[in-house]
Amino acid sequence: MAYPPRRYLPESSFGYPTPPQHPTRWYDDAAGPMVRPYAMTKGRTRPAGREFDLIALVVSDVPDAMELPVGPEAGLILDLCQNNALSVAEIAAEIDLPLGVVRVLLGDLLAAEYIRVSRPVPPALLPDEHILQEVINGLRAL
Amino acid sequence: MDSALSDAAVQETPVLALKILVAGGFGVGKTTLVGSVSEIRPLRTEEQLTAAGRGVDDLGGVEQKRTTTVAMDFGRITIRDDLSVYLFGTPGQDRFWFLWDELAQGALGAVVLADTRRLTDCFPAVDFFEHRGIPFVVAVNRFAGTRGFRPEEVSRALDLDGDTPVVMCDARHRSSGKEVLINLVEYAGRVHAARLLAEVG
Numbered sequence: 191m192a193y194p195p196r197r198y199l200p201e202s203s204f205g206y207p208t209p210p211q212h213p214t215r216w217y218d219d220a221a222g223p224m225v226r227p228y229a230m231t232k233g234r235t236r237p238a239g240r241e242f243d244l245i246a247l248v249v250s251d252v253p254d255a256m257e258l259p260v261g262p263e264a265g266l267i268l269d270l271c272q273n274n275a276l277s278v279a280e281i282a283a284e285i286d287l288p289l290g291v292v293r294v295l296l297g298d299l300l301a302a303e304y305i306r307v308s309r310p311v312p313p314a315l316l317p318d319e320h321i322l323q324e325v326i327n328g329l330r331a332l
Numbered sequence: 333m334d335s336a337l338s339d340a341a342v343q344e345t346p347v348l349a350l351k352i353l354v355a356g357g358f359g360v361g362k363t364t365l366v367g368s369v370s371e372i373r374p375l376r377t378e379e380q381l382t383a384a385g386r387g388v389d390d391l392g393g394v395e396q397k398r399t400t401t402v403a404m405d406f407g408r409i410t411i412r413d414d415l416s417v418y419l420f421g422t423p424g425q426d427r428f429w430f431l432w433d434e435l436a437q438g439a440l441g442a443v444v445l446a447d448t449r450r451l452t453d454c455f456p457a458v459d460f461f462e463h464r465g466i467p468f469v470v471a472v473n474r475f476a477g478t479r480g481f482r483p484e485e486v487s488r489a490l491d492l493d494g495d496t497p498v499v500m501c502d503a504r505h506r507s508s509g510k511e512v513l514i515n516l517v518e519y520a521g522r523v524h525a526a527r528l529l530a531e532v533g
Contacts, residue, residue, distance in 0.1 A: 243437070243438065244351070244418070244420070244434070244435065245349040245350075245351050245418045245438075246349075247347050247349055275347050277349060277408070277416075277418060279375055279406050279418065279420070280373070280406075280408065282375055282376065282377075283373040283374060283375045283376075283406065284373075286376070287376070288376045288377050289375065289376065289377035290377060308347055310349050310350075310351065310438050319521060319525070321348065321415065322517055322518075322520070322521040322524075323521075324411060324412070324415065325350065325411055325415070325417060325517050326514050326517050326518060328409070328411030328412070328415070328417075329369075329409070329411075329417075329510050329513050329514050329517070330510065330514065332369065332409065332506065332510050
């Protein structure tokens, strides 16, 4: 790219590009997020405790997340799950953060006892006939 | 609560979440199917690339691991307040196999979407679920202008076990997508019951 070698001369007769009207953003979507995702987790890629299944349900029953010493993303999670069971996958999609990051944040929140997490039904105990029938009926009614 | 259940010392009804996977080759209509039966949302996962090379490269002590972003589709169908079905569209590319392992854990079952013009695209998914003993149905997404095959023909071409259901569908339509899921849940129930019987006997 042919840019002015040293000084910019707006009145110059040389074919310099006109300066942009507004300062251009030096970053854009293609450059990726301004804050790298794992910066929010202090570089940790695995949660402190156990791994969270994608469909593990998270509920928060802390009255006011604003008062708690948690980061903005963790605060957002608490707000979302306030008396409202959401799966790990839904939380990640809702706050638009990668799953890995969300899991680390959830690990911290669980350790601080700000959330409760219910594990999904283990494969060996797949739901009984009644529940499957209920699912089928529910699907029919969609 | 039903009086029939009251004696079973139900302290607190646990919230139930079931997982169903939607797999198949690239562009076969996974996103369309998930979207036709549920509200769909994209889910990003930032995965460590090294996980894909596990067992191939010795990465011990390598501190700097590169990550890659993988997008999946997922949707939720609420059956009742404390019972939901979650659908996950598995990433189509082979290099994301490591994600499938996690997705498959505890899954009720899977839908393998197939396109008869590119049937081979769904071979990996069929293999995967067969090997892990996860109940699955093959749903042939009928694209306009494609030759109609009978389910038996598709079943033979895929060398499926006799009872693995093959259904025809149009992933764009909710009624059709519903049918596919109902077929899967019914089949998963049969597989599950048969396994319980085998354990007892």
